[in-house]
Amino acid sequence: MPVLQQQPHRYSSLSGSPNQGQVEVSDWHSRVFRVFCLLMLTVLSLSLSNRVQAQNPRALDTYQKQYQTLHTDFRDKLIQLAQSCQRDQQQAGVQTISEIIKEVQEFDPQAHPLPREVQPDLPPSLPAAERNWRLKLRNLQEEQANDLFVFSRKVLHAGFPSYAYDLILETAYHNPDHRSVRQILGYVRNGDEWATPFEKEMHDRKQQWHPRFGWLPASHIARYEQGERYVNGRWKSAAQEAEIRRDFRNAWEIKTEHFLIKTNHSLEMGVKLATEMEDFHRYFHQTFAGFFNTPEQFKQLFEGARNPFQRRNKNDQHVMHYYSTREEYLQRLQKDIPQIALTHGIYLFGDRISHFYHRPDAEGDLGTLYHEATHQLFYESSFQGKNHQVGEKNHFWAIEGIACYMESFEKNGKKSRAGNPHHIRFNAARYRLLEDDYYVPLNTFAAMGRNAFQTSPNISPNYSQASGLSHFFMHASRGEYRDAFINQLTQLYSVNSRVRNNPQSLEELTGFSYTDLDRQYREYSASLQKALNERALSLQSRP
Known part of the structure; x- marks a missing residue:
């Protein structure tokens, strides 16, 4: 559902036009006019400085071809090493290398989570032939x-x-202990493990x-595993704590690096949601890395600057309330949001909290949480303090569209x-377009602001x-327009109102x-639907 805003819209303008009957302009008015002109030139200059040039798709195609060359050369070296293993009757080597070749053939940057453990040195006790191919493989990967790291810059x-x-993530796949990449991704060395600074801090605090x-x-x-709970400085049974937490004012509070989950459902549910949201947060910030930095900040990050995805301070978690029942959800929000009964979840700019309730009929369906969390992460990463309206005048479709897109997040x-x-x-999108022939041309669609979009009969x-x-x-076209789209989202959430x-x-x-x-x-x-249809037919024809 769309984000609902608690604050009324306030527009203000500053205008000053000279009296129409006035022929001569006083010296004071002349100075004011000159200052006004200078101010307007400054504003125009600032506005132009925020404009982004259109990306050259041919340039991206050139870089993608250069990447393919790197990929092909690496694959050929792997094939040669696999053939060497075959001659030496090292079947474990053949199998390991074949799996790597398969994974990098159509590499998905997001599909290979980084290991927590630092890679150990190869044991000296390995047989010489095995040690030989493993050492050569590690050297090739490094x-x-x-x-890839040089190419990414x-x-x-x-x-x-x-x-x-994406190239940084692939670099990490080949060498999980690449220090520059680990720093870019927000990790620090913690003994024989890689951890975020928050995790290291928690470990240091036992x-x-x-x-x-x-x-x-x-x-x-x-004691927790035995059924006891530490509540307000005293040990109680899990049942006693549950009775205390039933009132949402005394709800469990589960804090993680980026979220504060408050719930009266159960501690276990709160922890499960917190874990899911941390996974979502990691994927979100990797996918929209260009949203959170100017190009110059991004370059500084690649040069070793502090990772911007880490918390600004210890108390800036994104707050989520998860109610045990729909009735509690409605009771909490009905007064401020009369149409709240139409929703399963909502993010409010006013209290900077996303609200949800437990739905037994939709167990495991987190699409609503991902949708509202998308609004929350974009908004709270941009705006601190007073409320701001986004998409009021135009391009509101992008704000809702990207939240709907992120509903598809899955593990x-x-x-x-x-x-x-x-x-x-x-x-549904393809059916509306290809079967119903429903489509609003982009020039009209982009002109719709929040009110026009949300009140449309369609x-x-x-x-x-x-x-x-x-x-x-x-x-589309291997992500040809992704950065352009993220650039527009960046501008829609800009702290600069102009x-x-x-x-x-x-x-x-x-x-x-x-x-x-x-x-x-x-x-x-049409092409995507055709490919899906052909794949479905292919699967049906298999014995």
């Missing part, structure tokens, strides 16, 4: 990592931050993370991704279109007209 300086960040109970003093874990084991074309949002198909367009701008209310269009940012983008979106959707 060389590829170094080449080249891509970044060319103005493609999302692609550069706190341990428990998958059911969250962060606890190490000395408390055994398969340790692998994460968003944008699964089978997700209900994208299925709000449901417009949400579908916003979802489909977001998928297009994130994935930029926020007058963001560049996707025409300006991509270098393609709206008419061209309309055509490309339709072709992309």
Whole structure:
């Protein structure tokens, strides 16, 4: 559902026009006029300095071809090493190298989480033949990592931050202990492990993370596992604590590096949600890395500056309230939001809290949380202090579209991704476009502000279109438009109201007209649907 805003909209303007009957301008008025002109020139200059040049798709294509050369050379070296293992009858080597070749063939930067453990040295007790191929493989991987890291900086300086960040993640896949990459990704060495500064701080304070109970003093874990709970300085039974926590004013508070989850459902549910949201947060900040930094800040990050994704201070977690029942959710929000019964969750700018409730009929469905968390992370990463309105005048579809897109976030084991074309949002988008032939041209769609979008009689198909367009701008042509789309989101959430209310269009940012983008979106959707249909038929025909 859309973000609802508690504050009324306030517009103010400063204008001064001379009296129409006045012929001569006084010296004082002349000075004021000159100062006004100087101010306007300054404002214009600042506005122009925030404009981003359209990205050159041919330049991106050139870099992608250079990447393919790096990839092909690496693959050929791996094949040669596998052949050497075959001759030496090292079948473990053949299998290991074959798996690596398969993984890098269509490498997904987000699908390979970093190991926590520092790679150990190869044991001297290994048989000579095995030690030989393992040492050669590690050297090849480290060389590829170094080449990719150098290449990522080249891509970044060319103005493609999302692609550069993907290359950083691939660098980490080949060499998880690459110190520069670990620093960029926000990790520090903690003995024989890699940890975030927050995790290291908690470990230094003798706190341990428990998958059911969250962060606890190490000395408390055994008693928690036996059913005891430490409440207000005293040990109680789990049942006694649950009775106390039933009142939301006394709810459990689960704190993690980036979130504060308050819930009266159960401690275990709170910890589960906190774990899910930390995984989402990690993926979110990697996917939208270009949102959180100016190009210059991004370059400084690659040069070794402090990671900007870490908390600014110890008390700036994103706050989420999770109620045990729908009735509690409605009771808490009905007064301020009369239409709250239409929602399953909501993020409010006013209290800077996202609110949800337990839905037994939708166990495990976290799409609503991901949607509202997207609004929350973008908003709170940009604005500190007073409330700001976003998407009021135009381009509101992008704000809702990207939140719908992030509903598709999913995990398969340790692998994460968003944008699964089978997700209900994208299925609906293609159906509306290809079967219902419903489509609002981008020039009209982009002109819609918050009120026009949310009060449209076609709000449901417009949400579908916003979802489909977001998928297009994130994935089409191997992510050709991703940075342009993220640039527009950056401007829509800018602290500078002039930029926020007058963001560049996707025409300006991509270098393609709206008419061209309309055509490309339709072709992309049709091609994607065709590929999905063919895959479905192929699976059906298998014995």
